[in-house]
Amino acid sequence: MAVSTPRINKRKNNNAIASFWQKNKHNILPPIIGILGFLIVWEVVAMLPGMRLPGPSSLWTDERTRNLLLYPFYDRGGLDKGLFWQTMASLGRVAQGYSLAAIVGISIGILVGLNPLIDKALDPIFQFLRMVAPLAWVPIALVALQKNQPAAIFVIFITSVWPILINTTEGVKQIPQDYLNVKRVLKLSNKKFFFKILFPSALPYIFTGLRIGIGLSWLAIIAAEIVMSGIVGIGFFIWDAYQQNYISEIILAVIYIGAVGLILDRSIAYIQKLIAPQS
Amino acid sequence: MSVFVAVDQIDKVFPLTGGGEYIALKGIDLQIKKGEFVSLIGHSGCGKSTLLNMIAGLDLPTDGIVTLEGQKIKEPGPDRMVIFQNYSLLPWLSVRQNIALAVDEVMGNSSKSERKSVVEEHINLVGLSHAKDKLPGQLSGGMKQRVAIARALAIRPKLLLLDEPFGALDALTRGNLQEQLMQICEQYRITSVMVTHDVDEAVLLSDRIVMLTNGPSSKIGGILEVDIPRPRKRMEVVNHPSYYSLRSEIIYFLNQQKRIKKVRAKKIAVVARHGLEKVNLDLGFVPLTACAPVAVAQEKGFFTKHGLDEVSLVRETSWRGIVDGIEGGYLDAAQMPAGMPTWLTTGGNQNRPLPTVTALTMTRNGNGITLAQKFYEQGVITAAQYKQKLLALDGEKHTLGMVHPSSMHNILLRYWLAAGGIDPDRDVELKTIPPAQMVADLKANTIDGYCVGEPWNLRAAMEGHGFTVATDMEIWQGHPGKVLGVREDWANRYPNTHVALVKALLEAGRYCADTKNHQEIREILASRNYLATKEEYIQLGEPSNYSCNLNEHVEYAHHMFFGDGLNRPSRTEHLWMMTQMARWGHIPFPRNWVEILERVCRVGTFSTASRELELGDLKYRRSPIQLFDGVAFDAEDPIGYLNHLGIERNFTIAEVHLNSPTSVAA
Numbered sequence: 001m002a003v004s005t006p007r008i009n010k011r012k013n014n015n016a017i018a019s020f021w022q023k024n025k026h027n028i029l030p031p032i033i034g035i036l037g038f039l040i041v042w043e044v045v046a047m048l049p050g051m052r053l054p055g056p057s058s059l060w061t062d063e064r065t066r067n068l069l070l071y072p073f074y075d076r077g078g079l080d081k082g083l084f085w086q087t088m089a090s091l092g093r094v095a096q097g098y099s100l101a102a103i104v105g106i107s108i109g110i111l112v113g114l115n116p117l118i119d120k121a122l123d124p125i126f127q128f129l130r131m132v133a134p135l136a137w138v139p140i141a142l143v144a145l146q147k148n149q150p151a152a153i154f155v156i157f158i159t160s161v162w163p164i165l166i167n168t169t170e171g172v173k174q175i176p177q178d179y180l181n182v183k184r185v186l187k188l189s190n191k192k193f194f195f196k197i198l199f200p201s202a203l204p205y206i207f208t209g210l211r212i213g214i215g216l217s218w219l220a221i222i223a224a225e226i227v228m229s230g231i232v233g234i235g236f237f238i239w240d241a242y243q244q245n246y247i248s249e250i251i252l253a254v255i256y257i258g259a260v261g262l263i264l265d266r267s268i269a270y271i272q273k274l275i276a277p278q279s
Numbered sequence: 280m281s282v283f284v285a286v287d288q289i290d291k292v293f294p295l296t297g298g299g300e301y302i303a304l305k306g307i308d309l310q311i312k313k314g315e316f317v318s319l320i321g322h323s324g325c326g327k328s329t330l331l332n333m334i335a336g337l338d339l340p341t342d343g344i345v346t347l348e349g350q351k352i353k354e355p356g357p358d359r360m361v362i363f364q365n366y367s368l369l370p371w372l373s374v375r376q377n378i379a380l381a382v383d384e385v386m387g388n389s390s391k392s393e394r395k396s397v398v399e400e401h402i403n404l405v406g407l408s409h410a411k412d413k414l415p416g417q418l419s420g421g422m423k424q425r426v427a428i429a430r431a432l433a434i435r436p437k438l439l440l441l442d443e444p445f446g447a448l449d450a451l452t453r454g455n456l457q458e459q460l461m462q463i464c465e466q467y468r469i470t471s472v473m474v475t476h477d478v479d480e481a482v483l484l485s486d487r488i489v490m491l492t493n494g495p496s497s498k499i500g501g502i503l504e505v506d507i508p509r510p511r512k513r514m515e516v517v518n519h520p521s522y523y524s525l526r527s528e529i530i531y532f533l534n535q536q537k538r539i540k541k542v543r544a545k546k547i548a549v550v551a552r553h554g555l556e557k558v559n560l561d562l563g564f565v566p567l568t569a570c571a572p573v574a575v576a577q578e579k580g581f582f583t584k585h586g587l588d589e590v591s592l593v594r595e596t597s598w599r600g601i602v603d604g605i606e607g608g609y610l611d612a613a614q615m616p617a618g619m620p621t622w623l624t625t626g627g628n629q630n631r632p633l634p635t636v637t638a639l640t641m642t643r644n645g646n647g648i649t650l651a652q653k654f655y656e657q658g659v660i661t662a663a664q665y666k667q668k669l670l671a672l673d674g675e676k677h678t679l680g681m682v683h684p685s686s687m688h689n690i691l692l693r694y695w696l697a698a699g700g701i702d703p704d705r706d707v708e709l710k711t712i713p714p715a716q717m718v719a720d721l722k723a724n725t726i727d728g729y730c731v732g733e734p735w736n737l738r739a740a741m742e743g744h745g746f747t748v749a750t751d752m753e754i755w756q757g758h759p760g761k762v763l764g765v766r767e768d769w770a771n772r773y774p775n776t777h778v779a780l781v782k783a784l785l786e787a788g789r790y791c792a793d794t795k796n797h798q799e800i801r802e803i804l805a806s807r808n809y810l811a812t813k814e815e816y817i818q819l820g821e822p823s824n825y826s827c828n829l830n831e832h833v834e835y836a837h838h839m840f841f842g843d844g845l846n847r848p849s850r851t852e853h854l855w856m857m858t859q860m861a862r863w864g865h866i867p868f869p870r871n872w873v874e875i876l877e878r879v880c881r882v883g884t885f886s887t888a889s890r891e892l893e894l895g896d897l898k899y900r901r902s903p904i905q906l907f908d909g910v911a912f913d914a915e916d917p918i919g920y921l922n923h924l925g926i927e928r929n930f931t932i933a934e935v936h937l938n939s940p941t942s943v944a945a
Binding site for chain 2: 179181185188197200
């Protein structure tokens with residue numbers, strides 16, 4: 001008996017994995033096949049005569065990219081840094097610009113949402129400014145702020161503030177009449193109304209805005225860095241690689257950008273789940 | 280007790296987005312006493328929730344004021360706590376926190392522990408102590424509503440306002456919560472106003488039920504007092520005698536509102552054709568053997584023959600439906616009990632004089648008085664014997680059925696009873712019952728008997744539930760039965776149509792009177808569109824031709840449809856009916872009776888119709904009105920006649936003011 005117990009456990013374990021596989025293979029297999037297929041097609045297309053775009057295998061075969069891939073943390077000073085540091089520099093700018101956008105967007109959003117008059121006055125301006133592409137803000141930011149770093153942060157801010165602001169406004173406007181009636185019938189104080197009704201009720205909308213905002217800010221930083229030459233950041237890294245015709249480096253950086261964007265979006269979603277589980 | 284909440288001449292107008300405005304409520308007046316439970320019922324969009332919101336202060340009236348204990352309501356407040364249909368719990372707060380939010384805000388002066396105990400007490404009151412830390416999302420609909428009730432009660436409101444509180448719940452949960460709410464309200468003497476769609480809920484919970492008419496400009500269409508004693512139990516109230524009459528009253532009201540809405544939506548276009556002002560007519564009738572001329576005119580094409588191409592017959596189950604249809608304007612014309620035109624004209628219907636005219640007496644006779652079979656077995660075959668029986672059975676309530684205060688049935692039944700020495704209001708109770716329901720009530724033993732048109736006497740006799748104790752022959756041979764009635768303004772607006780209608784029905788009457796056609800007419804009447812009954816219950820010919828195994832007393836009433844002096848409206852007869860209705864207090868006896876009779880009886884229209892049909896030989900019968908008891912009626916001195924009658928109420932004599940008749944614009 002004592003001998004056979006671990007064997008049973010092991011078999012159980014095996015069974016568990018097997019049954020997990022059985023249950024989830026429909027969810028796991030298709031994306032793997034899809035990604036592999038995509039890579040193979042890409043590789044084949046890259047081998048066509050006259051095609052200058054390297055295939056995915058070049059990430060490993062090309063020595064420069066292999067080094068970048070293997071040593072993301074190297075730092076030789078100046079602009080010559082590993083991809084980790086390049087990404088972190090970009091993320092740092094995003095963090096600053098985005099935080100500013102979140103604070104400003106939520107507070108102004110609540111103000112505007114509560115006050116139909118202000119809403120009417122400012123809505124056209126918001127709708128107008130929202131339509132301006134991030135890149136168009138770059139020259140204005142550079143002219144106004146003179147330096148690359150604050151200009152980049154401003155571009156992040158101005159890009160991501162609109163979805164946050166507009167969604168917050170909407171969230172406040174969409175507070176169900178029932179909850180407002182509760183406030184009116186009970187004559188709740190403003191403080192209680194804010195914390196017990198307004199904020200929890202608008203929270204799902206605010207988070208929607210935050211999620212759209214984080215995606216936009218990440219898009220914007222890459223674009224902004226490409227234009228603002230001579231700074232550490234993954235956007236400028238791409239531009240630099242292009243100038244020097246290191247095509248596979250661009251591909252590697254793009255993969256980094258996609259991965260980071262995905263992680264950012266998921267983190268906000270995770271925070272939302274923690275804070276506002278019922279929405 | 281004094282007025283607690285007063286709604287005083289409230290109007291509510293909403294501006295519309297496209298400019299213009301929508302009048303939701305108009306002239307709402309309502310007083311609510313302390314401790315009373317009032318329900319507001321009506322169709323969707325009738326403004327009942329708006330009214331509730333104005334009592335709550337969530338909405339303000341455009342005109343008029345609402346007061347609570349004499350204080351004008353200007354804004355919402357916790358003394359008028361609302362229980363909303365969708366509970367309005369905050370989903371991010373637990374049951375306890377939701378209630379505490381209200382309690383902390385309203386009872387801010389009490390100590391923390393006091394407030395806590397209030398919250399706990401009310402959670403226990405609604406039986407939710409096991410779920411107090413759950414979020415609303417984790418509760419069922421019934422539990423959520425209990426939380427909402429607990430939250431409302433916890434802050435001790437002066438007035439509890441409920442907006443369809445149980446609308447979204449399943450039947451079982453609803454029932455339980457209704458009882459709980461009732462108990463709590465009784466225990467704490469809470470004054471409540473509830474908006475509901477549910478007729479049974481309204482009857483179960485309310486002291487008074489306020490019925491609102493459809494918008495725009497909704498107003499109070501009627502207020503019912505619910506006289507079922509408290510405490511009430513959901514399963515027991517249905518056994519209370521008032522329950523079903525209240526219920527059917529509300530349902531009738533709601534159906535009526537629906538029909539008026541439909542008519543409004545239809546925007547009745549007047550179709551003029553063939554030189555007639557209007558050929559699309561809605562003609563009301565009640566399924567009885569006496570509706571034969573109406574049915575025949577439709578089925579045999581007499582309406583079409585006289586140019587009325589688009590007549591649709593509207594079957595009403597009761598005479599009240601006819602009254603409302605004529606008053607509401609969605610019936611152009613109707614078959615009416617003979618007394619109805621004068622009754623409407625003199626304000627018999629809720630003291631609202633509605634000038635109504637008749638130009639044709641469609642049928643005579645056709646009525647009978649039926650008593651339950653048990654009386655026959657006990658040898659009761661006259662009114663006097665019935666009286667003996669009533670005296671012997673002292674203390675019991677005896678109910679007799681009739682179809683409408685203004686119908687010949689009521690008048691004849693009362694006359695028959697009174698002549699037999701029975702006071703029709705004191706010794707027995709007369710109840711208005713739709714004709715088709717009479718036999719069922721007799722069978723159920725809830726009434727002793729009834730007076731109604733055929734086929735309901737014959738049917739009771741043939742089914743063995745009752746026997747015909749008196750027919751027209753025994754009371755007043757040849758009395759007017761049904762007449763054609765239209766509103767006076769209608770008759771003035773469409774004079775040619777009116778003549779055509781009289782012609783069609785007069786010809787149909789002639790067709791009905793011909794014994795050759797009787798079998799065909801019986802088939803028509805028995806069909807689903809009309810009486811939906813068996814053919815053998817419908818008899819048209821001479822009573823002597825008909826034999827039945829229940830010997831002598833099973834004669835059926837003999838209908839007369841056409842003939843000399845039969846169809847022309849008779850002022851003398853209408854005057855007699857007027858005296859009888861005044862005798863029993865249904866109407867005041869009009870001091871201007873001559874004027875009223877002139878207006879009600881459109882002899883001219885009848886004459887034109889009969890001349891155009893070349894029936895010039897149709898004579899006017901001049902035999903005096905004399906009933907079975909031999910008391911003569913002097914048409915020159917109706918008041919003297921009234922004074923001379925034995926049993927009667929204290930009738931009043933009053934001037935009935937009518938609008939001057941509208942004349943047709945040239």
